[in-house]
Amino acid sequence: MTILVINCGSSSLKLAVIDPVSAQRSATALAQRLGSAEADLRLEVGNERIDLALPMADHAAVLRQLVDLLSARGLIAGISGIGHRVVHGGTQFSASARIGRDVLAGIAACVPLAPLHNPANLLGIDLCGQLLPTLPQVAVFDTSFHSSLPARASTYAVPREWRERLGVRRYGFHGTxxxxxxxxxTSLLPEIPHPRLITAHLGNGCSCAAIANGISLDTTMGLTPLEGLVMGTRSGSLDPAIVTHVAKATGSTADQVVAQLNADSGLKALSGISNDMRTILAAAQSGQAEALLAVEVFCYALAKHIAGQVVALGGLDALVFTGGIGEHSPDIRAQAVGLLGFLGLRLDPQRNAEHGRTSANRVSADGSVMVLVVPTDEELLIAQDTAAMLA
Structure with a gap:
């Protein structure tokens, strides 16, 4: 059995054909800048790599091309189902769901909460239904893992009408x-039966979650992915009055200000050079003041949010780093953990430099509260959930 995993973004499409048991990928593909003159597609099947320039191609044209390419290589016939990443499931979906009319209606109802993401996710589902109509489809929601948040963590101190009629609450993201x-x-810590974990997903988007017994008890993202940590282009948490202050001062609308907080803030704004932490660290190492400040603000915010998440757990058994920055930046891990010594966290410099690859994922010093580096694999989890729903 293989599963076709689809992640359909507003101007991108990511695809993988995965065996949910062995985790082996038969094919991977990424199409970017869709709808523009620079649209392109890369498909990898085994040792074969295909790069195509597809100027002005939209999602439909790219997915049709991919189905043809996969079919010509005999990969479509072995696919048992299609798993879709869906960003927002609201309060309706606390787990993955087989897609039918009710599920489609539920995803559509969440469009106001994720206007950039859910329409693209629905488009991917619709296109797969047209191109591969015999294959069942499953929606795997970013928000569903956090549906377990207790009221004290999910509730904002805002008027009741906002909460009840407008759905204003903390939903959380990066759930997969x-x-x-x-x-x-948890599998790496057999000596701790029910570990209290803080997971730090650090990439262009960043979030932390407090998890006990496999249940999410708190998380840093909120109604939208804008809240919480400093990110590549997102500001993270700030005083909401900044929106009206800037709007009045610049003659902008609130929507325009929020768009800048999502796309022109975070590391990109602080450093003045890039949203890519690798570029910023290189500049910081050469002494560039804005880059140094960007790294310092990022790590301080990260440490502060990690410390806050400990409250939900009543203690900490392990801090887990993942995502592009979390998995690959020993400098960021060292700076953040260096601010958290009061929690009993200390890194081993050699293990940290090696990303835990020779020490069973552990980068903490002996005698410290555990710190792990664990590579994430959201596509595999989507494939596994899809297979389970079809069993």
Missing amino acids: SHRFVSARA
Whole structure:
């Protein structure tokens, strides 16, 4: 059995054909800048790599091309189902769901909560239904893992009408990553039967989650992915009055200000050079002041949020780093953990430099509260959930 995993973004499409048991990938593909003159597609099947320029191609044209390419290589026939990443499931979906009319209606109802993401996710589902109509489809929601948040963590101190009529609450995101990584971390800690974990997913988007017994008890992202940690282009948490202050001062609308908080803030704004932490660290190492500040603000915010998440757990058994930055940046791990010594956290410099690859994922010093580096695999979790729903 293989599963076709689809992640359909507003201007991108990511695809993988995965065996949910062995985790082997028969094919992977990424299409970017869709709808523009620079649209392109890369498909990898075994040792074969296909790069195509597809100027002005939309999602439909790219997915049709991919189905043809996969079919010509005999990969479509072995696919048993299609798993879709869906960003927002609201309060309706606390687990993955087989897609039918009610599920489609539920995803559509969440469009106001994720206007950039859910329409693209629905488009991917619709296109797969047209191109591969005999294959069952499953929706795997970013938000569902956090549906277990207790009221004290999910509730904002805002008017009741906002909460009840407008759905204003903390939903949380990166749920597939937090779920995958926390399960893997638990398996790496057999000496701790029910570990209290904080998982830190650090990439262009960043979030932390407090997890006990496999259940999410708190997380840093909120109604949208804008809240919480400093991110590549997102500001993270700030005073909401900044929106009206800037709007009045610049003659902008609130929507325009929020768009800048999502796309022109975070590391990109602080450093003045990039949203890529690798570029910023290189500049910081050469003494560039804005880059140094960007790294310092990022690590301080990260440490502060990690410390806050400990409250939900009543203690900490392991801190788990994942995502592009979390998995590959020993400098960021060292700076953040260096601010958390009062929690009993200390890194081993050699293990940290090696990303835990020769020390069973552990980068902490002996005698410290455990610190792990665990690679995430959201696509595999989507494939596994899809297979389970079809069993």
